[in-house]
Amino acid sequence: MTIPSIRLARPRWSLRRRLVLAVVGLLAIVAIVIGSISVLALQGFLMNRLDDQLSAANGRSQTGFGPPGSQPGDAPSDPFTNQQLQRTFDRQAPETVIGIIAGSTVAGVRKDQSGTPVNLSTAQSKPLATVPSTGFATTVSLGNGLGSYRAIAVEYANGVRVVTALPLGEVQTTLLQLGLIIAIVTAAGLVLAAFLALWIVRVALRPLERVVSTATRVAELPLDRGEVALGVRVPDQDSDPRTEVGQVGAAINRMLGHVASALTARQASENKVRQFVADASHELRTPLAAIRGYAELTRRGDYDLPDDVVHSLGRVESEATRMTSLVEDLLLLARLDEGRDLESDPLDLSRLLIDAVSDAHAAGPEHGWSLELPEEPVTIHGDDARLHQVFANILANARVHTPAGTDVVTAVAIDGTNAVVTVTDDGPGIPPDLLPVLFERFARADSSRSRAAGSTGLGLAIVAAVVEGHGGAVEVQSEPGSTSFRVILPITAPVDPRPEVVPITAEPVAR
Structure with missing residues (x-):
């Protein structure tokens, strides 16, 4: 069994939307690239400055504990002496961390803001042992509220290492603030750019809109x-x-x-x-x-x-x-x-339909003819003879093209300012391929049959021409077992002869 592939329909965006989104998207990419480069450049600068400060702090630690290769403390189990500790911390900035690793023993001390040495816990001191004695700064996380530090280690005699570390909090805070500022400024700039791009694109596309307006008027x-x-x-x-x-x-x-x-x-x-x-x-x-x-x-x-x-x-x-x-x-x-040969006089549409249906009944007694009229007469303005010909042609069409015994119902009703006459039969219906051209001249479903019946193919063309000349419309719906002609005529509107020329001039587009 083959499962058919499902292709999702792509959204159809207007040219204006695509242009605005393209401009805003391009600006967003440029802003992100510039912001990222700015953050990375500042990060590099701040890290280099912090590493310089760390090198100076490491030098001060060596001054306090002695040069590499000497004994930093009284014993590996007691690596700090009070004199060395005091001498070292007197020279360091607040938040500086000093750690000594002797074998498996790791001890660390942090100088707080008041200048008092504070011993680190075992969990806080343990990450200091991971700092290599390469002479290069390394980032370590001391955790438990201390955060990340840049640390450098110096190895002394008997494998004892002294680690000096400075906090990264200020660098990270500065980078975070810069990133936040860039994001806010970028977002505000993109919103402003979107409005400006929308306005510029709208102004730029106005000529195209006028061209579209011209083409639309021609199409109408x-x-x-x-x-x-x-x-x-x-x-x-x-x-x-x-x-x-x-x-x-x-x-x-x-x-x-x-x-x-x-x-x-x-x-x-x-x-x-x-x-x-x-x-x-x-x-x-x-x-x-x-x-x-x-x-x-x-x-x-x-x-x-x-x-x-x-x-x-x-x-x-x-x-x-x-x-x-x-x-x-x-x-x-x-x-x-x-546009000639039509009169505009008051006429009783009900009486006209009675005469037309009576004539149809006389011409085709083998059909069933019925007429549905409102209680009050329906009066319209029009050409009595031509409208009688309209309904006579429609009824004759139903009589000629349906078999004996077909019921034909004619009804009239008022719909707003229009009188609507419907002629419905229950015959075999009109072929679907004939419906689009039914009201054209010489349109016949069966030329031989129509010729035998005396049809010229002009009856319904006359119907359409006369009804349109009265400012109305004629419609047809057909299927096997039901065919309905619907004639819509204005009640009080006089006949408006169609002009020979329809002048159309260009009009400016209002903005």
Whole structure:
């Protein structure tokens, strides 16, 4: 069995945080190195000074006990004489320790602050025996409240050694105080450096924030539709190629220039196509009406026509009718694209839904149709004919693309300042890959089926265009067994025709 490795997600820090932490971390390393070197240098200086003092004290001890090789005391068991002890301690500084090692006997005496010799205990004297007679200072710990000492030993006759020791307490206290001062000053300096670095980095990154603000405004523009005058640019002060941020700003300005050119070319192409569709639709209405009229006139005339000719005339009339519907839909979309052809009058949405559901029931009696209305009429401002077409298209979509026996429920409710109409059916649902493009033009799940049912793929595109023209929105949710269209319309807001051009200009970033 293989145990999968677990990789912990690395924290994503902002550039500002990384820069501040890098500066503070670098300063902390420098401060620690400088502080450590300072402490070590002072320690070396104080230890050298103490060793010099120890050498002088050792010389005074030799003056009291005699030169090396002589007998320091009356006997090994009594290494000190009162005269030698007094003569030695008279010359030493307070806290000086003198010890004599004779065989296994170790005796030590400390001169206190008052100048009185104080005998050391056996446990305190024992570490003095570890000091070698090399003539070099050694650090020993006497313990029991005495702490560490620097000691030097001199060997006399019969293997007797005299040890002179000075306390390290003052050196250690000085080093501790210095270390504490360095730590406090370093901590205070790092805190101050952090605030200064944060302020400096914030000021340094303001041009980058303005660049980000420009890019954000561009990202929020509706570039996918309509004519857009892309006037957003990074300010000149933030597009100087001599700086890193300026290089980014200059690159964004060049990119925006290319995007603006592409949008202009796209809009020009769309305008040509839209104008062609509008002109073609308008020009086709008259000949299509003539074709339908002559076909119907011939079919209904008092002529003895063969059955196949009558059938052919019926097919010509039905196809002309379907083509006329397609032309009318294309012409309506072209007009809606221009923000025209919508009225804004008070209308009873409840009555409009009653008419739409009644028409749907007449067209598809094999389906179950129901309508849920509030007790009070729902009045909104809008184009009565176009909104009737919206709900007729949605209900027709439910009728055409669901099997017989499907229940279709239409409901209206008030949500704040909006009227919300939902059309829900319990049919097979909409394919998931069709949902993202459902409201686009000529979007059909099955072109052959749709053509047989008379669908052009423009019904839901008209729904979206009309609803957006009323300042509303249309949503759809679908899964097997439940499909729901949700139309949201403002209650009192008048129709706001969409402008042909959406000018966007750069605005300074407030700081």
